[in-house]
Amino acid sequence: MAATAAAAAASPLSSFTIHSPIPSLSFFFPKPSKPFSLRRSFRSLSLAPKSKASNIDTSFFDELDPEEDVVFDPPTPPEGFIPPSSFDDGPEETEDEIAAAYEELYGPAYSGVSVLGNDVRVMDSKVKRTSAFGKIKKEKVKDGFDERVVQVRRVTKVVKGGKQLHFRAIVVVGDKQGRVGVGVGKAKEVITAVQKSATNARRNIISIPMTKYLTFPHRSEGDYGAATVMLRPAAPGTGVIAGGAVRIVLEMAGVENALGKQLGSKNALNNARATVVAVQKMKQFREVAQERGIPMEELWK
């Protein structure tokens, strides 16, 4: 009944409920019959790549079941409940009152006038100093990430007037403790391009599941475009045996012993991205610990 209701609802997840798990497994681990728990796990998975998933609280959706018959039973109104007026009726507020109310809550911000007597220029510290003399000194963002440039290429766009030259930089950013990111950036100068790609790299960081001996838990393959990369764990003392882009990504991640091979195209950017894909495909320690029901410390032995 639940399966047909799920099939009737044009939910993209309905296929999960129709194909039930292997009968022998379902004997040991009774699968919940309701579709909503799968929906929840799918939802938490789909939220992960979008943003910093670890601090989003998705427990709001734990009790939501879209297929169940929703009965609207509001809690009883408290005694003496007067329905509040709509936002249109009520006394018209003068601009001064509105400005005062907003200023109480947020401070004078960017309004230019201050009714409560606060300093109007309170947001000035955020103004970046324009280049009054020579170059603007940009401070290096200190967040513990090392940058390594994989490749800098000069690329051309042909226009009516001639050739327009830009530089494209590929940078791998990582602390040596299991977090890496690959970024691309283009600009008319090499340094600016490298900076742009570093900011881009910091935006897509992934974490690698590393074992005690600083290697992978198992083999994996990943592809991006025409580049295929195969990664294999190795015994301690091996070092990183991989070529070009793959080696840089693994070194910046802090992996000490691994084998990697570029099987398809030899394009640096695509291979770097393919290693990232390969690493994302690996089983994370948290999932394995949950599945097997043992604490994570056991897995690190």
Added chain:
Amino acid sequence: MARRYWNINLEEMLEAGVHFGHGTRKWNPRMAPYISAKRKGIHITNLTRTARFLSEACDLLFDAASKGKQFLIVGTKNKAADSVARAAIKARCHYVNKKWLGGMLTNWPTTETRLHKFRDLRTEQKTGGLNRLPKRDAAMLKRQLSRLQTYLGGIKYMTRLPDIVIIVDQQEEYTALRECITLGIPTICLIDTNCDPDLADISIPANDDAIASIRLILNKLVVAICEGRSSYIRNP
């Protein structure tokens, strides 16, 4: 999250016409769980689900406001622009009335630059600096000021990214919704039968064409925010 009473009754919603959807041909099949019937070539949304979602959205807003979070209401349809502005002013929230400029949230540093310029122009206007300039420059600055006032007037008190965004029509404000998703900001969206309910965090299936229905839903949400704020003031 405690469930509170938000004075949501189905008769009120029926009067405002919240249950009307768009034409049958324009529907999004993902809205199937929320559609109850088809009448005269128009889909009718299931009001019990709407009421349930609306009360949960109000609970969320109450909790967030009692923790001192910032809200942003986005509604750019000509019909709804006025009521969005008034609702936001009543609730002391930021709002976007006119066109949503692309990159307002994702390109926040650039928006901040514009807000700085807006603030400087306002201070100059107040101190009468505009009258000392030649007529042409003064006219140009006044034009810039009026432009900034229409587009950024509702967010001039916004110092950082908002914590919750309320969007009035998903089809119309698709860019705004996309920006919030990339930034990871929770959204509450009014969904019609031609919209996708999986994009927003809480989607309220309702009619986004009728002014009465938009006003009704905005009313409930604004009441929730006000109550949360007053409880925040009482015990921060």
